[in-house]
Structures are given as C-alpha cells and as structure tokens.
Amino acid sequence: MNAAESRSGPRRPGGKKGKQTTVAGIVIAVVIGGYTLLRPSINEATGWNLPALPGKQVAKDSVAENSPSPVSDQTANPRSVPKPAESSKSSPSRGEAKTQPQRNETAKSPGPLASKMTRGDPDSRADSASAQATQDTSDLKYGLLREIGTDRFMSPAGVLYTPGSAEGHRLEHLRRHTKDQPNRSGKHGVFDGEMEGALATIDKAYEKAQANQRTTKEVDGKRTIYTVDMGKRVGFVGGRDGQRSRNPMARRVRLVLEGNRLITAFPL
Template structure:
C-alpha cells in the first residue's frame, strides 16, 4: 500500500474544490461582462430599464467626478472672473508731496530765536516796543488817584489828598482852581484840563520839586512851599487882577505841602 501511494504521489484533499471555484469565478465574470455589454441593447430593443451593476455605476461616477472640466467651461469661467480694478488699489503717497508738507510745517513753526528777530520797518518796531500797555482806570478817582483808605487818595507821584479845608476835602478845594472866578479879589490861578489836567500837572510839579529842578523852596512851620517852573503853559491867571491883565498865561505851579499831603496848589 505504501508503494501504491508513493507511485501515485501525495494526496491533495482540496484540489477539486479549488478548480470548481476558479471555474465559477470565470463564469460569473463572463456573465457580468455580457450583462454590462448587452444591457443598453436590451433596454433599447425592449424598452426596459434594466438596472446597472452597483460596482460599475460607482466606478463610472467616480471617474466622472475626477475627470477634468471641458476646456470651454474653463475658458468661460476664467473670462467671467472680473479683472482687479486698478482704481481700487491704494494710492501710494508721493515722496514729493510729503517733502512739501514737511517744508510747510518747518516754515510755520518758529524757531527759538524767532522772537528776537525783527521784520518790517524798524521805526514801527521801536514804536510798538515803547507803547505802554493799556490799564483799566475805572477804579481810580479821576482816572489817576488810588484810594488807600476811606477818603484818602494817593497819586502815582506820591501826592496824598485827604479830608480838610473849608470845602471838606482837599480835592474839593483843588476843584476851585479848575474854574475862573472873575469877581474874586486879587489873582486866581486856573489849571488847564479840569481836574484830570490839574492832578497830572501837580504830579509833574511834585516830581520836579523832589528832584530840585527849576524849583524854589520855602518852609513855613510844618508846611513846605514849592514854586516850580514848568517851562510851558499849565493854565492862566484869573480873578479880578487876571481879568484886568487879560488873563495871562501861567507857566509856574505853587505847591503847599505837609510832608506829601497836599494843602493847596494853583498856577502862577
């Protein structure tokens, strides 16, 4: 028995079954291929609508999806895309305009020495430099006197006006020397410019007297009497004597003071 087996070769239990499987696969492939090839003809001849095999349909769909688009479609799509608008591009600033604006800013901003530089007419510059700033004189008596205490007024030159005299205040007494009194006996000195002019003239005369300029001085007890030559007209001589002399021009000022307190003042 061993000799018979050795002559016939080893026994293969699955050989027949493998051949049957191979034949069945070939037959199935032939049937599927024939069905696929004949399905369109059968549908056209009979009017049927035989279904396509799922595997083939999926393969066809996948091939169709992956196939490139026609050249005409690509061309039309490329034409339909609008070209970028050149006007939408941001305009780049010009270096020249920036340089010009920088020059303008440099010209407008003054340097540290601009205040010391003079332009225009030198005469106008000197006039503006010597011009005095305007001050508010609304709180000053007659625009000149400052009230330092009730009824006590001080002038810019330092002359003090206080209550006193028959008129009740030295300013009221001084007011009499701003108007002529033709019926008054003797001479009556009258200042030019009303009260404002009289006060300004008295201040100038007081400054000259303190500097001893063209001034004569007399002392009578507590009082000091100054006669100051002003060098120009400051009023006129009135009263009866002045009227007889046709009211001559007055160029001098008589000041009667107690310290810096004015007692009286009048032109001569």
C-alpha cells in the same frame, strides 16, 4: 554641396558675432537707463553732482561703435535700443516734478504749533496790555489816585490828598482851580486839563520840588511852600486881575504842603 551642408543649410554670415553685438548694446542701454534713473537719488543722498548723460544719442553711439558690420546694425534693432533711453530720459523729470510739489506742500502746510504761535503775536500782546491797563486804572480816582484809606488818596509821585478845607476835602478845593472865576477879586490860577490835568501837573511839580529843580522853597510853621518853574504852559491866570490882563499864560505852580499832604496848589 556636401551632405553636412545640405543638412544644416547655408550659414548666415556673421550670425554669432551679430548676436554678441546685440546683447552688448542692450546691456549698455540698460546700464545707461539705470544710471539716469538713479542719478537724482544719488545726488540728493550724497550731495554729489553727477553729470547727466545725453540719453538717446549715447545709446546709439555706443551701439554704433560696437557694431562691426551692417548685419549687426540690422540685428541690433534700432527700435529696441532707444526705448530704454527714452524712458530713462523722461523718468527723472517726472520724478522731480512729483517730488517738488511735495516739498512745496510740506513748506506751506502749518505745523502743529501754528495755533499756539499766534498767541505771541505783537498785536495780541498790545491788546492784552491795553486791556490790563484799562482794568488797572478803572479802580483809580481820576485814573491816577489810589485810595489808601477812607477818603485818603495817594498819587503816583507820593502826594497825599485827605479831607480838609472849607470844601470838605482837598480834592474839592483843588477842583476850584480847574475853572475860572472871573468875578473873584485878585488873581485866580486855573490848571489846564480839568482834574486829570491838574493832578498830573501837581505830581510833576512835586517831583521837581523834591529834586530842587527850578524851585524856590519857603517854610511857614508846619507848611512848606514851593514855587516850581515848569518851563511850559500849565494853565492861565484868571479872576478879575487875570481878565484885565487878558488871562496870561501860567508857567509856574505854587504848592503848599504839610509833609507830603497837599493843602492847596494853583498855577502862577
């Protein structure tokens, strides 16, 4: 042994090359870890589908390929290489686990217009329409007739009801044809449905008469007499004659008018 060898001591075989291998392995592990951490963000931002790396095994294989000797394998401490791979492998799953609940919470949380949107709910609109209809019909006589003057009422079809007749008003005369009078001589037509039913049936008969549908017409001075076949039951025949015949069903309506002013109406 010469003097130089005694001063510097014995050389370790492959020392410099082993250090280079260790540095290369660490660099590869860092690159792999960075790629694994950034891959979900890059995919989400660009819409790409970058493949995932197998993590720990890739790091080991890369170090093994670059290791020329057992000495360098020992120098590249296996404990230091897997750690970045483990952290890089677990980080995306934790990041995804944290990101997903935030998206769900955003989807579930109501927006600032949620309270206003309930105003457009179909049930709410239906309730409002029903309340409006109730308010509109509360001002109508029998829920149908609109008062256009003192004791003067107009139906939706345009039939006018005014004072007159022995009862004092045409409506009071019409009321007599909503109840049977078994002791009355002859026939007595009775409408179904009380006053509301009688008024609705008269409106339908008037519309048919104006359209000349299944209608016969007679003129007597200022008065026009319509007999309208309604095509269904609208009442029955009462009075003594009706009682003898067991109150047969009435399908026709007799209307007596002066212009559009009702004089009388009854089923036949």
